[in-house]
Amino acid sequence: MSSSQLLKGILEGCLLSIISQGETYGYEMIEKLNQHGFTMVKEGSIYPLLLRMKKEGWVETSQKQLPSGGPKRKYYKLTEQGEVELEEFKKRWDTISSSVERLLDKEG
Amino acid sequence: MxxxxxxxxxxxxxxxxxxxxxxxxxxxxxxxxxxxxxxxxxxxxxxxxxxxxxxxxxxxxxxxxxxMPLDKGMIFKVIPLIYIGALAYLLIGEIMDGGVEFSLLEAVGYPVIFLFIIGIYSFGLRYISSSRPARWKEWLIYGIAGFAPMGSFVALVFFNNQFSTPTVEFGTAGNVLTFLFAAAVFIGMALWSKLWAPIIIPVLLFVPEYLIGLTELSTSTKLILTSSFILIGPLVYFLILFKKENKSST
Known part of the structure; x- marks a missing residue:
């Protein structure tokens, strides 16, 4: 697995978590990621992931007209399947992160 | 903004x-x-x-x-439709030339060329849009894409003359049926696209040739008349369309 693939999987999990906090759109997700220190993520890279997550049935989208006018904005919402996937991701992440921590502690 | x-x-x-x-x-x-x-x-x-x-x-x-998934509707519907449309033109041209006659090489060659051209266009467009090549490379690709259809047809004609493969020649009934098939394709395309062009273009291309063929003029005069009608007819038609379009949009 290449490092970018590992990051992709983690990023998908983080996006699920962000969307689970309430309906949101692409730019807002990137801002939240940045606030949490994900500055290595290229802004545009979340869209192919979101496309995949929608194909998997984890998220639903809807177009909403902005009050300020202009083009419609695409909003994302978690599906039941997405909730399940988020829980799965949390479990996987716990295992990975605690193993890595244990390993590094031993070394250090 | x-x-x-x-x-x-x-x-x-x-x-x-x-x-x-x-x-x-x-x-x-x-x-x-x-x-x-x-x-x-x-x-x-x-x-x-x-x-x-x-x-x-x-x-x-x-x-x-x-x-993103492939658009199967387009690949299995639109592309065969274009192919059938092109085939109808080809067959009408053959009928005008005195009846449908094709060799095995042509029967295989035309579909292969068709797929080859689609492949070249798809590759060329993807390359130019994603890699932003230098100007001269871009023009080289346009040149190849522009030359490929003509070049491969000429090559097919050349090889067809070089090697003789089994040939099928349609009789009167076959030609009449083929003509009806081509006419049905043109009418079908016109109904489907809600445009007159699929009917008008073949009429402009083939009717003058047919009428000129009936006259007693010399072969070279016929040739000159036919080729000028083939160029001028569609040109005039597109000019009229263009003017109409401009009028309705202003």
Whole structure:
């Protein structure tokens, strides 16, 4: 697995978590990621992931007209399947992160 | 607020790339609208296209392409339709030349050339839109794409004369049926596209040739008349269409 693939999987999990906090759109997700220190993520890279997550049935989208006018904005919402996937991701992440921590502690 | 030129340019190239990769038009539109919204927000905060797309637009386009399914409706419906349309032109031309007659080589060659040309166009458009090659390379690709259809047809005619393969020649009944088939294709295309062009174009191309063929003029006069009608007829038709279009849009 290449490092970018590992990051992709983690990023998908983080996006699920962000969307689970309430309906949101692409730019807002990137801002939240940045606030949490994900500055290595290229802004545009979340869209192919979101496309995949929608194909998997984890998220639903809807177009909403902005009050300020202009083009419609695409909003994302978690599906039941997405909730399940988020829980799965949390479990996987716990295992990975605690193993890595244990390993590094031993070394250090 | 308008998007910057670089962003508009990227969006346009992404659209071409995905279209040439055979993706669904509706999905392409959805993706590009979403990206435009994002670019608006990013540019308002003083960021540029590189911050959004990264250093490799090509890689980014490929990422999208991987997540989008092929438009099977287009590949299995529209492309065969275009092929049947082209076939109808070819057959009518044969009938005008005194009856349908084709060799095994031609029967295999035309479909192969057709697929080859689609392949070249798809590859060329994807390459130009994603890799932004140097000007001369871009023109070279346009040149190859422009020359490929003519070149491969000439090659087919050449090989057809060099090697004799089994030939089929239609009798009167076969020719009449073929003519009816071609006419039905043209009418069907006109109904489907709600345009007169699929009927008018073949009429302009083939009726003068047929009428001239009936006259007692010398062969060279016939040839000159036919070729000038074939050029002038469609040209006049498109000029009329163009004028109409301009009038209705102003």
């Amino acid at each position: 308008e998007l910057s030129k670089e962003s508009e340019d990227f969006i346009g190239r992404l659209q071409v790339y995905l279209m040439a990769s055979g993706k669904k038009e509706k999905e392409i539109e959805e993706i590009t609208e979403e990206l435009k919204d994002h670019l608006h927000e990013a540019e308002r905060r003083g960021k540029g296209i590189e911050d959004v797309v990264g250093n490799s637009p090509k890689e980014y386009m490929e990422q999208f392409s991987q997540e």
